[in-house]
Amino acid sequence: MACSSALALGTLMLASGGVQAQESKIGFVSTERIFREAAPAKTAQTKIEQEFSRRDKELQDMAARIKSMSDKLDKDAAVLSESDRAKRQRELAELDKDFQRKQREFREDLNQRRNEELAIVLERTNKVIKQIAETEKYDIVFQEAVYASPRIDITDKVLKALNK
16 A cells, blocks of 8 residues: 555656656665674574573473483383372472473573563664664665565675674
8 A cells, every 4th residue: 555655656746847756765674684693693692592501401401300200100110009109100290390380481581581682682783774774865774574675685784784
């Protein structure tokens, strides 16, 4: 709808004799590439990995302990008394419930930290985009598009500025 309105406006401007059409300068920046390739985004990712590595290792160890207990219970089930088997099953269920809770909390904390760090990167990226747009006289710069011609893609300029 907006595209056809702009086209109609452009046609109207060309059709009127005294008014000349002014060409707009449009740019596009791939936020996905910024988050994947920009130095600040890579630094943020490394920071998050370091921050959460200990908890991730604890979860991996806990998962291995659950698997080991489960395998041992399966192996010993035939020779265990009913009460011993029930006791081990309860212990395993409690440990698994604790694991599920810790895993959920880990994911929630990780997502929150990732969102915080990406917001910082995005804020910095937006400042760089604004500087480039003002310096090079862009009328509009899009960050989301279904399709953008490589001709208007200024992602490399933004990456270069962010990586300084």
